[in-house]
Amino acid sequence: MSRAEAVAKYHGRKPGTFGLDVPGIQLGLPRGSKTAALTFDACGGPGGAFFDPALITALRDAEAPATLFVNQRWARANRSLAAELAADPLFEIANHGTSHAPLGTAGQMAYGIPGTASVGQAYDEIMGNQRYLQEEFGLTAKFFRSGTAHMDQVGAALCRDLGLVPMNFTVNLDAGATFPASTVAAQVGGLRAGDVGIGHFNRPDSGTAAGVRQGLKTLQDAGVELVRLSQGPARGTQM
Numbered sequence: 328m329s330r331a332e333a334v335a336k337y338h339g340r341k342p343g344t345f346g347l348d349v350p351g352i353q354l355g356l357p358r359g360s361k362t363a364a365l366t367f368d369a370c371g372g373p374g375g376a377f378f379d380p381a382l383i384t385a386l387r388d389a390e391a392p393a394t395l396f397v398n399q400r401w402a403r404a405n406r407s408l409a410a411e412l413a414a415d416p417l418f419e420i421a422n423h424g425t426s427h428a429p430l431g432t433a434g435q436m437a438y439g440i441p442g443t444a445s446v447g448q449a450y451d452e453i454m455g456n457q458r459y460l461q462e463e464f465g466l467t468a469k470f471f472r473s474g475t476a477h478m479d480q481v482g483a484a485l486c487r488d489l490g491l492v493p494m495n496f497t498v499n500l501d502a503g504a505t506f507p508a509s510t511v512a513a514q515v516g517g518l519r520a521g522d523v524g525i526g527h528f529n530r531p532d533s534g535t536a537a538g539v540r541q542g543l544k545t546l547q548d549a550g551v552e553l554v555r556l557s558q559g560p561a562r563g564t565q566m
Contacts, residue, residue: 337485345442349483351487365392366494366523368398369398369402381540395418419556422471432446449485
């Protein structure tokens with residue numbers, strides 16, 4: 328779907344509800360799934376362009392697959408790292424937007440961050456990064472998570488029109504990399520079949536890495552299998 332086609336299709340459409348869990352957004356893996364998924368965001372921008380090597384090492388040491396949602400700003404600031412992660416079969420790269428804006432169609436705000444203010448801007452937020460990931464790394468992302476993970480219903484529907492699953496989560500692993508390691512460990516260790524956890528891999532000064540390492544041991548003892556998102560939900564599946 329082109330930008331003009333998207334604008335025409337949704338012209339006059341009311342945004343609908345706005346938030347983390349609105350109709351059209353997928354939260355977890357399909358009903359009946361016997362696996363769980365870890366997802367980590369890299370948001371980019373001022374203060375958000377760092378990299379947490381200890382977290383990636385913990386995942387590699389445990390052979391724990393994960394889906395990494397990469398914002399274009401972070402990828403541009405960390406191109407060699409992004410290429411390395413994209414080449415690692417343990418990880419799947421997903422689309423975390425172009426400017427890290429909430430995906431609204433009326434400028435709705437989340438955590439004080441203004442969202443996209445029209446269908447055209449929402450299209451650009453999705454497709455700007457989608458094209459960048461394709462052109463720079465040869466990747467076709469299958470999943471999209473907006474900045475702040477907030478969307479409205481038109482934004483979620485637009486994602487699906489563009490061939491991406493708007494993907495959020497069932498378990499908040501690190502609360503924007505603010506939880507201490509003990510809390511992160513409890514959140515990770517508490518994942519069960521069907522869950523999708525969200526954390527961050529761009530905050531090396533947080534408790535995320537240590538907590539994930541500890542929580543992965545708990546998951547292993549519990550026999551919980553982890554998968555990349557594309558190994559779990561079928562594209563287009565809604566929960």
